[in-house]
Amino acid sequence: MNSSTIKRIIMTFVGIFLTSISVSIFKASLFGTDPFSCFAIGIWNLSQIKFSISYMITNAVLLLGVFIFDKHYIGLGTLLNLFLAGYVVEKGMQLLDFYLPQRTLTVRILLLIVAIVLMCFASSLYFTANMGVSPYDACALIITKKTKFPFRACRIGTDLLVTTLGFFMGATVGIGTLVTAFGMGPLIEFFNRTCARPILYHKTSEISLLKRSAMH
Known part of the structure; x- marks a missing residue:
């Protein structure tokens, strides 16, 4: 096993661990969680x-669908999520x-900020490692592949669906839900550029790769 692996x-383990911590902080803020966690909390409320x-069962059901339709998305990250x-x-x-x-309003706002930053950092580690996606993340990817609809449209569709279901099952929907669904991209890319990629790829290697790309 080489150093890159x-x-x-x-990175996959730390990313998923910190993402999970961020979900706990989101819930404590009372401003809503990310769409899938909203759905999972709704299932938990009923179960x-x-x-x-409850979370494991929900992921296992989704994982079965992923296995049937496109199992190549399954990897270490999928199993850790499960x-x-x-x-x-x-x-x-x-x-x-x-x-x-x-928790006062000030404390809740601070928790929300910490949760957003932590989730973006953790997602950056997890996505950059590229060792399998969560069963929920795989759903939008599979729909995109099967229907040829743009990934963004498919992801927004799945997010809206699970958020709506979670809301009707008693989960809190709020600004935290909206931020995680639509506003994390730029911050994740910031952490990709400043943390995740430099950790995975030596800076010298990255510079050489950029130079070779420029030459072509």
């Missing part, structure tokens, strides 16, 4: 079982409820 594995179990993310989100929510039981 080891870096990608670490009345532990969040980690088995790790729900547990981390659940523990994060418990800790925040214990240490921050009363």
Whole structure:
């Protein structure tokens, strides 16, 4: 196993772990979570079982569809999302409820800002590592591939669908939901450029690649 593969594995693990923490912080802010977490929380509200179990079952159902329609999207990141993310989100929510039981508006706004920045940083690590996507992320990719509709349109469609379902199942929808659905791109790209790519690729290698691209 070469150093690049080891870096990608670490980036995938850290990215998914921090993404899960950010979901806990989003929920604690009471301003809404990302679209899929909104849906997962809605399922949890109805199921009345532990969040980690509910989250795993929800992802497992989606993963079955991914396996049937296009299993090449499945990788380490997919499995970590299935088995790790729900547990981390659940523990994060418990800790925040214990240490921050009363949250003023100022505290909630600070939590929202921290959650947005952390999720963008974590997503940058996870996407740059490119070791499989979550079952939910794979859905829009598969729809795009099968229908030839633009990815952005398919992703907005799936986000709107799961957010609506989550809302009707009792999940909180708010500014946090809107930001994660439509406003994270520029900040993720910032972290791609300043953190994730320099971590994965040595700067000297990146400069050489840019020079070769310019020559062609």
